[in-house]
C-alpha cells in the first residue's frame with residue numbers, strides 16, 4: 001500500500017487537521033526527503049493553502065487544532081505544533097502548545113523549518129510609548145537630539161517622515177531631518 005493509500009485509510013479520506021471531507025491530498029512535512037506515514041498526512045486545500053502561505057492565515061479555521069493536536073499520528077501532531085507556533089500571538093494557541101507533548105524526534109522535525117523562532121527572533125522597533133514602528137511611518141522627536149558627526153541638533157517636535165528600520169538593531173531607525181539622513185534612537189520618537 002502506498003503512503004497516500006495508508007493516509008486515506010487511516011483518516012477515512014478526511015483532512016487530518018480540520019476533518020474537511022473534500023479535496024484532501026498528501027502533505028509531506030518539509031524538509032523531509034522520503035515520505036512515510038510518520039512525516040506525511042492528509043490535508044484539505046484550505047489547510048494546505050495556509051500551511052504553504054498561499055492565502056492569509058485565518059486563525060479561526062485553526063481552532064480545529066484543539067482536537068487534531070491530540071491525534072495519535074505523529075505527523076498530525078507535528079503539523080498542529082507548527083501551525084500553533086505560527087498563530088502563537090493569538091493567545092489561545094500558546095495555551096494549547098503548553099499542553100502538547102512531542103517526543104524528541106518529532107520535535108526535531110517540527111522545529112526544522114524554524115517556525116518557532118519567527119516571532120522570538122524578529123526585531124521589533126517600538127517608539128517611546130511601546131507602539132510598533134514600521135518602515136514608512138512618520139514619527140516626531142520627543143527630545144532634542146545631537147546628530148553624531150555634525151553640529152546639527154534635531155529639535156524636539158521635529159517630524160520625521162518615511163522612516164527606515166535598522167534590521168539589525170531594534171533601537172535604531174533612520175530618517176531625514178533637514179535633508180540629512182540620520183540615525184535616531186527609537187526611544188526618542190513618538191509615532192504620528
Ligand SMILES: [Zn+2]
Nearest residue numbers: 015018044047
Ligand atoms: Zn483541513
